[in-house]
Each structure stands twice: as C-alpha cells, then as structure tokens.
Amino acid sequence: MCGQCGCHSTSSPPQPLPLDESTPRQVLRLHQNVLAKNDHDAEHNRALFRHQLVLNVLSSPGSGKTALIQRLLRDRHLILDGASTQPEQSAVRAGVIVGDLASDRDAERLRETGVPAIQITTGNLCHLEAASVAKAAQKLDLENLNLLIIENVGNLVCPAAYDLGENQRIVLMSVTEGEDKPLKYPTMFKSAHVIVISKVDIAEAVEFSREDAHYYLTHVAPQAQIFEVSAKTGQGLSQFYAYLKQAMILQCPELTSTLAS
Amino acid sequence: MHEISLMQSALSMALELAKSKGATHIHRMTLSIGELSGVVPDALAFAFDVVSAGTLAEGAELTLETVPTLCYCPHCWQEFHPTGWVYECPRCHHITHDIRQGQALELASLEVS
Numbered sequence: 001m002c003g004q005c006g007c008h009s010t011s012s013p014p015q016p017l018p019l020d021e022s023t024p025r026q027v028l029r030l031h032q033n034v035l036a037k038n039d040h041d042a043e044h045n046r047a048l049f050r051h052q053l054v055l056n057v058l059s060s061p062g063s064g065k066t067a068l069i070q071r072l073l074r075d076r077h078l079i080l081d082g083a084s085t086q087p088e089q090s091a092v093r094a095g096v097i098v099g100d101l102a103s104d105r106d107a108e109r110l111r112e113t114g115v116p117a118i119q120i121t122t123g124n125l126c127h128l129e130a131a132s133v134a135k136a137a138q139k140l141d142l143e144n145l146n147l148l149i150i151e152n153v154g155n156l157v158c159p160a161a162y163d164l165g166e167n168q169r170i171v172l173m174s175v176t177e178g179e180d181k182p183l184k185y186p187t188m189f190k191s192a193h194v195i196v197i198s199k200v201d202i203a204e205a206v207e208f209s210r211e212d213a214h215y216y217l218t219h220v221a222p223q224a225q226i227f228e229v230s231a232k233t234g235q236g237l238s239q240f241y242a243y244l245k246q247a248m249i250l251q252c253p254e255l256t257s258t259l260a261s
Numbered sequence: 262m263h264e265i266s267l268m269q270s271a272l273s274m275a276l277e278l279a280k281s282k283g284a285t286h287i288h289r290m291t292l293s294i295g296e297l298s299g300v301v302p303d304a305l306a307f308a309f310d311v312v313s314a315g316t317l318a319e320g321a322e323l324t325l326e327t328v329p330t331l332c333y334c335p336h337c338w339q340e341f342h343p344t345g346w347v348y349e350c351p352r353c354h355h356i357t358h359d360i361r362q363g364q365a366l367e368l369a370s371l372e373v374s
Contacts, residue, residue: 025288028278028371034271034292035366127263158263160299161366186346187299190358219347223358 038162041130045165048137052148053244053251056164058188059172060181061154064198064231066106068172069096069149071231072241073113076147079241080248080259088114091258092248095140098151099128106151116140127159128152134165146252156185167251171224174199175208182220189221196240201230264300268308271368272318279317284373287318291370293326295363302327330363 033039045054057065077083077090096117098106107119118136120128133150140148150166152159171192173181176199182189189195195217203210210228217226225243229236249255271292279287290309294300302325309323333340334350334357341351348357 025372025374028282028373030274030278030368030370031293032274032368033365034267034274034368037270125263125266157299161263161267183346187297190297190360219349219356221358222356 035161038130041134042163042165045130045134045137048134048142049148049165049167051252052142052145053168053248054148054150054164054166055168055170056150056152056159056166057170057172058152058156058159058192059154059174059198060156060177063154063172063174063177065151065154065172066098066109067231068196068198068229069151070109070113071234071237072149072244073110073115075234075237075241076115078238079245080255091255092147093145094147094149095142095145096149096151097128097133097136097140099132099153101126101153110151122153126153126155126157127162128164129162130164146255147248156181156188160185160188160191168193168247170194170196172196172198173213175203176206179209179212180216182216186220189217189224192221192224194243195221195224195226197226197228199230199232200228200235201233264304265308265312267300267366268305269312271366272309272312272316274368275371276317279371279373282373285317286374287316287321287371288374289322289324289370289372290318290368291324291326293328293365293367293369295328295365296330297360297363298366300366326369328363328365331361332357333359333361335359 057069059065073094074087076092076094077085077087080091094115096110096115097120098110098117099120099122100106101122101124104119107117110117118139120132120136128150150164169192171188173195175197197213214226227236227240229240275287275290294302305325306323313319313321329342331340332343332348334353334355336355337350337352340361350357
C-alpha cells in the first residue's frame, strides 16, 4: 500500500531474498521502472485533478506556448459561454502552472488575464515532474477550477518522459521551426493528444509547407488531433476551442447542466 | 539532460535494494532502455560516473541494453518491429499508434556481493 495516501498502488516492488553468503557475487533480476516514482505521483495528481481538465502544454522554447495560453485565457468565455459573456463571468474557471528554468515572467504575463498563475522555477531541471506540479497546485484553489493548464519547460526531449497527471498533452510546433520537426523529435510527437501548428499568420512569409507538415505529422503521430492557429490573429482558434469544449464536458459532466441553464 | 535525474533515480533504487540485502558492493548495473524512451545511452553512462561516485556502486560496470520498439497492427492482429519513426505495418501498410514495447526505462538487474 502507498505510504503517502493509503492508495493501493505499490511503488516498491517485492524485495528479493537475502544474499546467499556462499557465493561471492549474485545477480538480482529486478526489471523495475526507473520512472516508477514519477508515474506514481502522476496517478496521485490524476486523482487530485479529477474535477479539472488538465492540459500539459509542450514545445521547443519560443514556439508560442505562453502566447497561446494567454490568448486562450482571454478568450475563455468563447470556449463554453459565447461572445456575450465577459471572461470573468465565464463557466471556464482556469488556473495555470508554468515551468521555466529561471524568472517568473511567464506567470506575470498570464496573470494579466485575471487568472491565477503559479510559477515553478526549476533551476537547472529541463522538465516538470509530477511532484513539483502537485506542490504548485497546493497554491491554487482547485475546488473552484475546472481547467488547469500546465505550461511545461520549453524542451521537446526530456518532458516527454514525465507524466504529470494530465488528461491531454498538447504539443506546439510553430511554422518557423520547419515542417520536419516531428521526424526530429518523434518521441514527443508520438506522445501528443493534440498538435497545434502555431504562428500560422506568418506561414507564407517563412514559406511553410502545410502539405509537408501534415504529411510528417500524420505519419509520425497518427493518434493526434491537429490544429493550425495564430494566437495573434485568432485564426483557427474556434476549432481548437470547440475541441477543448468537448474535452471539458467529458471531464466535468456537471458543466452540461450549467450550460443548459 | 534529464539523464542525470533518471540515473539518480535508478541508482537510488539500486542502492536501496543492495543495502536491503546486506550487499557491500555493486559490481554491475544493467539498465534496459526502450528505443522510444527518449534517453540517450551515452548521456546515461556519463551520468552514472558522476552520481555513483562515493556510493556502493562506484566503479561498477554499467551495461545498457536497448529494447526495440514493438507495435501492433489492429488489422492484421500481429505485432511487428517498425524500421523507422513511421510505424507502418509491413503487411497491410496501416500506420499504427499501438505501441507494445520500447517506451520503458528499467533497472533490469544488479550484480552484488
């Protein structure tokens, strides 16, 4: 039984028998998952976040994660309520956890939207771990939130291995990065539920080939939903918001009655 | 460079197990690395030298075994090893996302005394 909360998950495997002292060297066959602790913490987060849609947003540095989240938070009334509602009155009650190696500039930018944002400064750690997310979440009023957005550290390699307890993994790729990005970072793209091609307002200027990008994405990550958006002009966001609406209703079924009334 | 934190986790698991058995030395540590685990073996080896210094595992031999990716084709009901990053079934050419093996990073075994 888990020592933290009493759940039935077993993070420690069965212990091998004591050493046979008659043989100088012995081989212990173990086959233990090195990420078992993080996976265990992630399951705890999933239980903790059972009333929230949790998005883990990932990309290279500079692909526009913060800009997309900022836009989404300003537009939060457009996801469930409609344009006649003010963002502050929206049925979407959002909170953000944002990870960076240093500074809290992103959290400050996100707080400007009127949404609570907790910064995790990782120091030299290149990814967020489930335990750090759980600690940051204590600073949020979770009972009053139904959408939790986690902006991961800008990195397409390491964060792929760390489950944070999210429902949806959203990977961004901007048009300036090259259409073949999925071929270079397949592990990350294969782990995505959603892939957002960002900054499409400048696609033409950088000679971005939609056809090539979709070819690589659908071959490397056939499981992912693909959206093309511009956080600056709003292009493509309505489709992305419609997807988020469905995901929120699935995670928070009580929203159906709120929306109907 | 998440290999350092991964190696720290692997080593602390190994040390705990070795100590629980009353072992005084770890002579060899074997990790199995899934092709899709996102781990760079050279970086793990480098990390091992750094994090094992001053522990029961200092000077131990590190063996890294690669575990190939294994996919499943839902149309042919068969498993296959993909040849690249596109997981295309060699029989029907369906592109699958059903991955059965190759994502894990495991502490496979320890040789202790």
